[in-house]
Amino acid sequence: MTTEVQAAPREYGWRMPAVWWARQRHYFLYMLREFTAVPMALWLLWLLVEIQRASNGPTHYSPHGSPWFVAFSVIVLGFALYHSYTFLKLAGVIIRLKIFDRPIPSGAIVLAVFGTWAVASAVVGFVLIWFSR
């Protein structure tokens, strides 16, 4: 009696194309969203440098005020607002709360989260403006 041993069938392995993100609009927007974190990280690094300088006394503190940096800051603010909006909007999808066994509508959760964001921003803004006078 002979036993025939068959080799395992050869498969063609999947390889992700380098330009996968350019193949669909949704993927491109996702990559754009992710890359907006890079300028935000750079801006925050610069903020840390300025905080470190400020800790050495007023004479060492020289905030960057060039028009280019102001324009960069405005763009980064736009990115930060966009990320905050998408993140907080997600709260309505992922947070599950119930009152008396009834689920709270996602719209109410989103409203509460955005309301908290607005109040927190107002408080931080007030503190910054009040103590900088």
Next chain:
Amino acid sequence: MTIQAVRFDPDKDSAPRTQTYEIPFYDESMVVLDALNYIKSHIDGSLSYRWSCRMGICGSCGMMINRTPKLTCNAFLRDYWPRPITVEPLSNFPIIRDLVIDMDDFLHKLKSVQPWIIRQQDIPLGAREHRQTNEQIDDFRQFSQCINCMLCYAACPVYGINGEFLGPAATALARRYNLDSRDEGLKKRLPVIGEAEGIWECSFVGECSVVCPKGVDPAKAIQQTKLDTTMRFVLPYGNRE
């Protein structure tokens, strides 16, 4: 109508190639699966692909239609006419032959989350009912619609880049059972779904939910699980049953 189908014979081809077929488009209700069946019956009997129910239930006929993962029984030719249709095997999976992919990795991941009801102590059949309210069923109903068609895996670039990622459908089904009031298996599933290659690998592309033919929202399942596992870690007594 022109159908461009990917062909791959492991005994002859070193890489997949494309073969073009012309098929008659005579009926508005024709779907891509009908076109493939016409090719197999009348033009080229060697074309290989999976299919079964023809009504969007079995989940076996998923393929890339013009680079978008779809069930071929649910993709109407009229939506593409007069442009040619490109049919490829599902992305992110090894190709066995033509349009047939190797689904072993998905099946292994699906089994790893134990997508069935786990009880700490089984109640004998006939002892009593496991009653649920409508609200309790609503908690997990949409996640239970998954038909394991793997379109979400084909749409997920995270899975395409890192094959170790647990992936959308497995997480959605784990969530389906974790939310079931009859289930007591959360702690058995957590080591799989809570690890680095589990939910935390997801960077929320969201395409898995877009392509799902049954309206399941795996991206939502993953983000909800992220929040739940975090709360279990942060809150006092969060890990108790």
